[in-house]
Each structure stands twice: as C-alpha cells, then as structure tokens.
Amino acid sequence: MPVGLVPSPSDEQAMLLDASARFMDAECPLATVRARADGGGYDDRAYRKVAADFGWFGLLADEEAGGGSVSGNGLVDAALIAAERGARVQPGPFTGHSVVVHTLATARSHGDLLAELVRGAAWATWAFGPEVSCALRDVGDDLRLDGTIAVVADAGDCEHLLVSARGPAGLTQVLVPVGAPGVTVRPIEGLDVTRKWFAIELAEVTVAPDDVVGAPGAATEELVAHQGQVAAVLAAAESVGAMRAHFELALQYAKDRIAFGRPIGSFQAIKHLLADTSLWLEMATGMVAAAATALGDDRPEGPELAHATKAFVAEQGVELAHNCFQVFGGIGYTWEHDQHLFFRRLAADAATFGTAAWHRSQLLDVVGVGR
Amino acid sequence: MTKEQYGAEAPDRATLEQYRAQARTWLENNLERRTRGEVPDRSPWDASDDDVDHLAAQRALQRRLYDAGYAGIGWPREYGGQGLHPAYDRAFQEEARAFVLPHLGIAGGATYGVCAPTMLAHASHAFLTAHIPRILAGDEIVAQFFSDPDAGSDLAGVRTQAVRDGDRWILNGSKIWSSGAYYADAGMCLARTNWDVPKHRGLTWFLVPTRAPGVTVERIRQINGNSEFCQEFFTDVELSDDDVIGEVNDGWTVTQTMLLYERGGSTSQDSGPPPRRAGIRRDVLELAAAVDGLDDPAVRDLVAQIHVDDLARLALGQRLAALMAADPLRAANLASYAKLASGVFDPIRANRALRIAGDRAVAWDDDDGAGAGAALGLLNSRFLAIAGGTSQMQRNVIGERVLGLPREPSFDSRKPFRDVVRDARGWSGSVS
Numbered sequence: 001m002p003v004g005l006v007p008s009p010s011d012e013q014a015m016l017l018d019a020s021a022r023f024m025d026a027e028c029p030l031a032t033v034r035a036r037a038d039g040g041g042y043d044d045r046a047y048r049k050v051a052a053d054f055g056w057f058g059l060l061a062d063e064e065a066g067g068g069s070v071s072g073n074g075l076v077d078a079a080l081i082a083a084e085r086g087a088r089v090q091p092g093p094f095t096g097h098s099v100v101v102h103t104l105a106t107a108r109s110h111g112d113l114l115a116e117l118v119r120g121a122a123w124a125t126w127a128f129g130p131e132v133s134c135a136l137r138d139v140g141d142d143l144r145l146d147g148t149i150a151v152v153a154d155a156g157d158c159e160h161l162l163v164s165a166r167g168p169a170g171l172t173q174v175l176v177p178v179g180a181p182g183v184t185v186r187p188i189e190g191l192d193v194t195r196k197w198f199a200i201e202l203a204e205v206t207v208a209p210d211d212v213v214g215a216p217g218a219a220t221e222e223l224v225a226h227q228g229q230v231a232a233v234l235a236a237a238e239s240v241g242a243m244r245a246h247f248e249l250a251l252q253y254a255k256d257r258i259a260f261g262r263p264i265g266s267f268q269a270i271k272h273l274l275a276d277t278s279l280w281l282e283m284a285t286g287m288v289a290a291a292a293t294a295l296g297d298d299r300p301e302g303p304e305l306a307h308a309t310k311a312f313v314a315e316q317g318v319e320l321a322h323n324c325f326q327v328f329g330g331i332g333y334t335w336e337h338d339q340h341l342f343f344r345r346l347a348a349d350a351a352t353f354g355t356a357a358w359h360r361s362q363l364l365d366v367v368g369v370g371r
Numbered sequence: 372m373t374k375e376q377y378g379a380e381a382p383d384r385a386t387l388e389q390y391r392a393q394a395r396t397w398l399e400n401n402l403e404r405r406t407r408g409e410v411p412d413r414s415p416w417d418a419s420d421d422d423v424d425h426l427a428a429q430r431a432l433q434r435r436l437y438d439a440g441y442a443g444i445g446w447p448r449e450y451g452g453q454g455l456h457p458a459y460d461r462a463f464q465e466e467a468r469a470f471v472l473p474h475l476g477i478a479g480g481a482t483y484g485v486c487a488p489t490m491l492a493h494a495s496h497a498f499l500t501a502h503i504p505r506i507l508a509g510d511e512i513v514a515q516f517f518s519d520p521d522a523g524s525d526l527a528g529v530r531t532q533a534v535r536d537g538d539r540w541i542l543n544g545s546k547i548w549s550s551g552a553y554y555a556d557a558g559m560c561l562a563r564t565n566w567d568v569p570k571h572r573g574l575t576w577f578l579v580p581t582r583a584p585g586v587t588v589e590r591i592r593q594i595n596g597n598s599e600f601c602q603e604f605f606t607d608v609e610l611s612d613d614d615v616i617g618e619v620n621d622g623w624t625v626t627q628t629m630l631l632y633e634r635g636g637s638t639s640q641d642s643g644p645p646p647r648r649a650g651i652r653r654d655v656l657e658l659a660a661a662v663d664g665l666d667d668p669a670v671r672d673l674v675a676q677i678h679v680d681d682l683a684r685l686a687l688g689q690r691l692a693a694l695m696a697a698d699p700l701r702a703a704n705l706a707s708y709a710k711l712a713s714g715v716f717d718p719i720r721a722n723r724a725l726r727i728a729g730d731r732a733v734a735w736d737d738d739d740g741a742g743a744g745a746a747l748g749l750l751n752s753r754f755l756a757i758a759g760g761t762s763q764m765q766r767n768v769i770g771e772r773v774l775g776l777p778r779e780p781s782f783d784s785r786k787p788f789r790d791v792v793r794d795a796r797g798w799s800g801s802v803s
Contacts, residue, residue, distance in 0.1 A: 008697050262777070272763065287686040290685075308678065308679045369671070
C-alpha cells in the first residue's frame, strides 16, 4: 500500500513511485531486511545502481550535475521516495547521501564526486551531530581534523563523509574519505536493527584545501543550517512511511484478531486508540508534505516548517509505534513478527538528525524568538 | 441594469463584474464601513446580548439586505431568495467584507447556516412559503432544539415527544444546549412520534415558536461566564401538521442533512489556504512575555511545543482538503479528523498555556490579561471535544467509516424504543 504522502501526485511522480515501490519489494523485501538484521550480509551495490537509474540520488541536484527533479520541487520528490523507503524499512543512508548531494550541488563543489554519488557509484553521508564536535587546525599547506561524532547511521557503507568542523576561518565543511589515515568508523550496537550504527573518530586526519566544501564562515553556517532542514524533512518523510506501514499492520491485526467473540477492532478501546493514532499519522503526513513543499520551493516559511515537522514526527512517531505495539499484544514481543522493526526504526528516527527538543530550539531561532 | 439579467446559470465575467459593481454601490450607500483592522466576529461564544434595541437594529439591517435583494442570493426565488448562481453570492460576500453586516449572533448562524438549508431540503412547499421569506427578512430567527437532557451523543434516543391528538400534535419534554434560543423566534425541534418502532424510525422534526403557550426558555450559566446556551421546557405545547418539517417519523433523514450542514460549518475554516508565513501565534508569545518567560528554557520549550502543534493542525487542514478534493465521497467522514484534532489539541494547548502562566492563571489582578486569558482558555478548551459530536463520536466515525473497523454490537437499533428504555434500566451486560 502506498504511503500517499501527497494525495494527488503528478503522473511523473506516480510513475517514479510505482516503479520504485516494485523495485524495493522485489530487491529488498522485509525478508531481506530481516536477514540483514540477523547478521546476514547484504551487498547493496546492485540496489544502489538501480535506484540511481530511477533518479533517486539526483533529485536534489541540478541537471548539470546529472540530477534533476521530477516535479520541479526535488525535495517533494525525494520525500516521496523517502516515505516509500521508510514504509519498507530500507537499508542505506538515503537521507545523509541526499544531503551530501544537495550540499555539493548547492556549493558547486567536487563535481566529479557529485556525479559519482548521483550515479550511485558510491555512498556518502553527512556526519551530523546536534553540536559541532570537530575542529580543524592549520598546519601549513594542509589542515588537520580532530574530533568524534558519537552516532552516525550506515557510515560503514559509505566511501565519503561530510564533516562540519570549527576551523581557522569559522565553520568549515570537509569531505573525508572513510579509508583515510586517522579515520575510524567503529561499528556499535544499535536499537534499530534495520540500520548499521557507527561511532566516528577523527584523529589528526589530513585535510587538503581541495577537500573543503564551499566557503568557510558565514556561508557555511547558512549552508549547514539549511542541510539540517533538508535532513529533517527527509528523515521525517522516512519516519512517516514507517508510521504508515506500522499502522497498517496494526489496523489489519485489529480486524483479523478475534477475542471475546469479536474482532478486537470492534472494541472501542482498540478502535479509539487506532482512531487517535491515525490522527497523529495524518497530521505527520500533512506536515512532511507542507514542509517539503515550502522548503523545496525556497518559501520563507520553509525552515520553520522543516524544524516543526521533525519535532512533531519524532514525538508522534514514537507514540504511534507504542500504540501499534499495544494492539499486537504478546505477538509484538516476538522477533519473528515484523512490528518490532518499525518500533525500533521509529524510536531511533526520533533522535537521528536531531531530537524533537533540538528541532524545537532551532524552530525558535528561525522564527526569531532569540534568547 | 435590471436584475432579470442575472440568473441561476454561471455568469460570464462581464455580468459578474457588473453585479459586483452594483453591489458595491449599494453597500456604500446603505451599510457602514467596518473600521480598519476590525475583523468580523465569528466567535461561537459571542451571542447577541440581551439588549433588545441591539437585536432590533440587527434585524432591521437584515431587512434592509432582504429588501434590496441581497439576502438569500442563491436561495429559491419562490421563497424570497434571488435564485442566483453561487458565484453571485460569493461576489457579494467578498464586496461586503469591508462593511458591517447584520450580526444575529450564534442563533443567526444556526438559522442561515443550518436550519434554513435543512428546511429547503426537506420541508413542504407550504411550509417554505410561510417561513423562508420571514427568515430572510430577519423576522424569524430559528435555533436548534436538538439534544435532550437525556440524549446528547445518542441523538436518536431523544425522549421529547409529540403525540397526535386529532389534527393537532401535543409536545412535551425538554431540549438543551440550544445556542441563542433566548432571543430566537422559533426552534427546529426533534421529537419522538412513535415509541413502538426502533429509535431511528420514530422521529419527526417540528418548528416550535419560542413564544407558544407551554414553552419556557431558560438560559444556562456556563463555566466561562457566558450564558448563551439554553434549556427549553415544553408542557402540552400545541402544534399542527403545518409545523412539521419533512415526513412524519422520517426525522432521521432530516437529521442527516442537518448534521452535514453543521459539520460543514465547523470545518470550513480549516480548509482555507495556508498562511504565507506562519510564525508563532500572538497569544502564546504575549503570555510568555508577560511572565518574563522568554529566557526560561522550560517556557521556551512549551512555546515551541504549542507552535509545533499549531503548525501540525494547519498542515492537517491542508491534507484533509487535498484528500477531500481527491475523493469527495469521503469528505463527510474525513471531516471528523478536523473535529477530533480540535477536541484533542485544544485541551493540550490550554494546558501548556496554563503551565506557562503558572500562578498568574490561578489568581490575577484586574488588568492582567495574560493570566486571565490562560484561565479562560482552560475553561473553553474542551468545547470542541464535546459540542457538536464528542471526540468519542468522531473516533467512532474514523474507526468505522475511515479505517473500516467493525462496528460495536448494537443493543437498541432493532427493538422498539419503548423496550430499549425499559430494558436499559435492568441492564446486566448479558445479551439474550
């Protein structure tokens, strides 16, 4: 069942969504996601290649860079894809990768790498942290990068990391190859078993002037704030997809499960819980669509809606997951049932690319209620 | 510039512009301009006050619109309307926005938005001839006599009854929550006319004059200090077949129409275009500033939480409008989401405001609008969770008609209503 992020997509959007959905269902169905979660390997190079052919990774880049949107608003298009991915708890750093593509395209930087990312020849992600936790030092011809980013999803699959650091010229973004000396991408345990989790440690990493993205200082401050908003919309879109899928599973269960001589969904205790839960879902879906539209069209309310959307979806996504879990009852505790994949995903999504509280504080900043 | 050139078919641009120009001229010459910045009062809590002169002046204003052919622009000509295409009505309303229009309060809203449209859909030719022109002229304000004290959400369970006596009907019982009935001329009243059939099949609608012998109207003092809700008591009130709206014992059909108009009215404000720049709503910022809270992280987060939910509700309105446009048949059921959102989020919002206000909302000086506002906000916050269909009723609609969940078993929809009341008194929970 499609997520329906936009009730009436254009013909082109509908074609892209339909093809993408069929591809995901064939190439990486829940069985594959689960096998990976159980420790099985999954080489997603083929997946990435087909997805790139659909244009997934170029939606936030212009045509010069080999990209292009479907509808004229690439962020809405990317959010549509993100939502369908979320509904199928797909692996891979789609949000982080898309942000890097968008950043390189916006900064007109690293054209060759950008083309590679759009083609799906490599993964990249933005090593986001709520606060800047890395520093750059000037050592003559080069710079040295130090710091740690506590948690980055799927960094181990990536060839490149976009890192934000305080440097001599102010806030600076650099591209770091994952294999470079001094870069440690350490696998750690994670709540969401459909993703892989990593801590990143950067010790005396050599950064050449060419590795810097855009102009350090004010321009980068602005770009990083914008990246945070794009990431918020895409991450929330993935969450909304997961919310829809989790909810549909619980709704079907409420119709199928018989207790006390009736389908449990006929009891108002369950029916009203699901009605409220579907309200959160519709509100969350409406917010993602509104934020993607506004931010993608560069409208003045875009940043405000982006932060508000991530804040709302983070909290209501977890609420929704709890309510769905409750409807499943005991079966929801079994590894075998799919519900925990969504439960875990939504709880983890609530914190990645900024918690609800972090986005609320950003929200106050962008609407000008400064401290 | 004869009026005959305007008709029921969609006007071309030139015709509509000419109509608009005539309307503008008439408005300039006959109505007062609204003072700059003043917004039309649509608050459901603001009824016309007891001031008899004020009400008479509003009626006179309505009469002036009627005489000039600007009342009931889209309503049938044979009943005093103009029978024009809706485009004319929209054009007039747009032009009239800058002027002071008659304000007949909450019962006026019910009259023109709910009662009269329902009458037009179901009442007889003779009934409409007798009443619609008077309504359009401001001579007949019609309140809704809907809920019984014993039947609110279970509307089909009303016990107010009309009994046939020769060619008369004798009405007994009581109605409650009738907004503005104290200054209305009549009420549209749902009464049981047959106790020996299931509850939905023994109901009939009557028009009851508020000044008829045997009718008393009492105002109910509300917790927010207002008193525009009323309770009516009927003791052997004599009615005739001329007062019946729709078919005898087919009142539930009429009710469906009425609820549709009522819901339409309560959701239209949510489906408008989004504001260009949202921004935090002023009431919240003013409250936070009044308690010097804009430096306090806890207050700041509450302000942000309120704003996030406000934006989410706007986004829901846009999404519902888009879903309704994509599938109009689902519109009535989807409207329950807007109602439920108000019922759920208004109290949450009020609670957050209360937390921001702290003890300022517990006790306040006369000139402390912020504390008093937060306190009043709390008292008003459950209005939409209860009035016009409780949140539980909306959850049933969403659960059953949107999500497709099976209905609860019904213990009263098949048996005669007389037995329903009797059996319920001895309710043991076992179903025979």
